[in-house]
Structures are given as structure tokens and as C-alpha cells.
Amino acid sequence: xxxxxxxxxxxxxxxxxxxxxxxxxxxxxxxxxxxxxxxxxxxxxxxxxxxxxxxxxxxxxxxxxxxxxxxxxxxxxxxxxxxxxxxxxxxxxxxxxxxxxxxxxxxxxxxxxxxxxxxxxxxxxxxxxxxxxxxxxxxxxxxxxxxxxxxxxxxxxxxxxxxxxxxxxxxxxx
Amino acid sequence: xxxxxxxxxxxxxxxxxxxxxxxxxxxxxxxxxxxxxxxxxxxxxxxxxxxxxxxxxxxxxxxxxxxxxxxxxxxxxxxxxxxxxxxxxxxxxxxxxxxxxxxxxxxxxxxxxxxxxxxxxxxxxxxxxxxxxxxxxxxxxxxxxxxxxxxxxxxxxxxxxxxxxxxxxxxxxx
Numbered sequence: 001x002x003x004x005x006x007x008x009x010x011x012x013x014x015x016x017x018x019x020x021x022x023x024x025x026x027x028x029x030x031x032x033x034x035x036x037x038x039x040x041x042x043x044x045x046x047x048x049x050x051x052x053x054x055x056x057x058x059x060x061x062x063x064x065x066x067x068x069x070x071x072x073x074x075x076x077x078x079x080x081x082x083x084x085x086x087x088x089x090x091x092x093x094x095x096x097x098x099x100x101x102x103x104x105x106x107x108x109x110x111x112x113x114x115x116x117x118x119x120x121x122x123x124x125x126x127x128x129x130x131x132x133x134x135x136x137x138x139x140x141x142x143x144x145x146x147x148x149x150x151x152x153x154x155x156x157x158x159x160x161x162x163x164x165x166x167x168x169x170x171x172x173x174x
Numbered sequence: 175x176x177x178x179x180x181x182x183x184x185x186x187x188x189x190x191x192x193x194x195x196x197x198x199x200x201x202x203x204x205x206x207x208x209x210x211x212x213x214x215x216x217x218x219x220x221x222x223x224x225x226x227x228x229x230x231x232x233x234x235x236x237x238x239x240x241x242x243x244x245x246x247x248x249x250x251x252x253x254x255x256x257x258x259x260x261x262x263x264x265x266x267x268x269x270x271x272x273x274x275x276x277x278x279x280x281x282x283x284x285x286x287x288x289x290x291x292x293x294x295x296x297x298x299x300x301x302x303x304x305x306x307x308x309x310x311x312x313x314x315x316x317x318x319x320x321x322x323x324x325x326x327x328x329x330x331x332x333x334x335x336x337x338x339x340x341x342x343x344x345x346x347x348x
């Protein structure tokens with residue numbers, strides 16, 4: 001099997017989003033054990049002008065769904081940002097993974113030289129070739145927000161480690 | 175130009191490491207302006223059992239150099255972890271980028287089905303196929319530590335934003 005843009009993205013993003021869902025399970029267990037309202041965790045930021053945990057999860061979902069949809073040449077669905085509980089955020093992640101599975105891998109593979117235009121904030125637009133968009137925007141940004149969500153929970157004291165971040169990767173350990 | 179493992183990794187990792195070097199410049203400027211010893215920033219952790227900034231930079235360098243060397247089928251050089259200043263960490267990043275440029279992209283491209291064995295801590299070993307190793311171990315881990323380093327500095331109050339994290343990506347903005 002040859003390497004391709006879809007192989008370099010869909011499985012890793014799905015594993016990463018599912019791993020974040022598992023990290024959120026540990027956050028829920030931590031909140032229960034410590035008798036802390038889970039909304040405290042969801043509202044935690046690493047600094048005042050960085051997004052809180054809820055928004056980090058929503059943005060990881062958006063970047064994955066919007067980025068991969070653009071590469072597949074389809075209009076991404078809009079997910080309302082209404083989640084207020086860990087269960088709702090886990091459902092958002094599951095919905096994102098389910099959506100990624102509907103995308104046409106062949107269209108993604110054929111997008112390397114296609115010009116991709118995407119919103120950068122409310123007024124600006126970014127323009128990149130498809131392969132650059134995947135390698136230099138979608139993947140770094142998805143991993144950024146997956147890591148930020150994880151780091152917020154580590155900062156709060158949730159007992160998670162690198163293997164929780166990596167998730168169900170196809171690795172044999174001896 | 176077709177997509178390949180080297181195209182999916184070397185340019186993005188180099189841009190990410192160079193971006194971290196730029197983030198460290200802003201950390202140095204912050205320390206000077208606030209009359210803070212830079213070693214305070216270098217010793218900051220997001221929680222007591224997470225690595226401090228210096229170690230995050232060293233590990234990002236190691237994962238990039240060791241991961242890509244293994245895919246290229248060569249023995250990675252060992253970099254001693256002796257850095258104690260921002261300038262030394264920037265030199266470590268520059269040395270890592272220079273090393274990545276010496277790797278044979280064709281060997282990396284041909285490694286998709288090769289079995290890769292790599293150390294996991296002091297006693298264990300991980301085993302993955304080359305393409306899985308790139309997509310599910312090297313890239314997520316490199317981005318994890320690049321983001322952790324960035325997040326530590328945001329947490330300290332250094333004025334950096336997402337574009338500092340992404341670095342010199344090939345994007346046109348309108």
C-alpha cells in the first residue's frame with residue numbers, strides 16, 4: 001500500500017480525537033473522586049487569554065472536520081458550540097469521528113495540488129495548496145488543540161500520561 | 175509531485191522546530207523586559223510531574239531527529255542534554271534542523287512497510303510499521319512537545335500567539 005494524504009491524516013486524527021475522549025473520561029473520574037464540579041475543569045485555562053478546555057475540544061473538532069472536508073472538496077457541517085458537559089463534549093468528538101468516516105479518501109488523496117481557501121478568523125482568508133494545507137495547517141493545529149486540552153487537565157491534576165494522549169495507536173510493546 | 179512520507183514530515187517538522195526557536199526569542203525578550211532570570215522560564219512546568227521547558231525542547235528535538243533517522247534507516251546522533259540557556263536551546267534546535275536536512279528523503283519514502291523498533295523508556299521497545307511510526311508516533315509526539323513548550327511560555331505570560339506556533343508555513347493571507 002502506498003502512502004497517501006488520507007492515510008497520513010484520517011486514522012491519526014480519529015485516534016487523536018478518540019484519545020481525547022478517553023482523557024475526558026479520566027477528567028470526569030477525577031472530578032467525581034475530588035468532589036469537584038466538572039464545569040471547573042471545563043472552564044480552566046492555562047492563561048487568561050488562552051481558550052478554556054471546552055473551547056479547546058470544540059476547536060480540535062472543528063479543525064479536524066473542516067480541514068478534512070475541504071480536502072475532500074465538500075462543505076463541512078456546522079456544529080453548534082453549545083456543549084456544557086463532559087458527556088456533550090465526548091458526543092461532539094464521536095460525531096466528528098463519525099463525520100470523518102463519511103469523507104471520500106480518494107478525493108482527499110487527489111487534493112495535493114488543489115488550491116484550498118479557508119477562513120482565518122472572522123474576516124481573513126488563508127490560501128494553501130492541498131498538501132501544504134494538510135501538513136502545515138490541519139495536522140499542526142489539530143495536535144495543538146489536542147495537546148492544549150490534555151495540558152489543561154494535567155495542570156488541574158488529572159492523572160493522565162503520554163499514552164492517554166497518543167491513544168490506541170498501532171504499536172506493539174516488548 | 176506526488177505525496178510521500180518525507181514530504182509529510184521533514185518540511186513541517188523543520189518549520190515547527192524553527193517556530194519554537196522564534197518562540198524562545200520572544201521568551202528571551204520577555205525575560206529581559208520583565209527583569210526575570212530566563213532560567214525561571216526554562217524551569218517552569220505546567221504541573222509538578224510534567225517536564226519543564228528545557229526538557230520539552232530537548233525532547234521535541236530528540237523525537238524529530240531520532241524518529242526521522244530511524245525512518246531513513248540510519249543511526250541518529252546522540253545530543254547531550256546539557257543546555258542551560260535559551261541560546262543553547264536555540265542552537266540545539268538549529269542543529270536538529272541541520273541534521274534533518276542530511277537525511278535521504280528517498281529512504282524515508284521507502285520505509286512505509288519496514289518494521290521500526292525504537293526505545294520506549296529505559297527498558298521497553300516499541301514496534302511499528304514505518305508509515306504508522308510516522309503518522310502515529312513521530313508527528314503526534316513532536317507536536318505534543320512543541321505545543322507543551324509553547325503552552326508553558328503562554329502560561330508564564332509571554333506574548334505569543336498561534337502564528338508563532340505555526341511559524342513560517344506556506345500560507346497566503348487575504
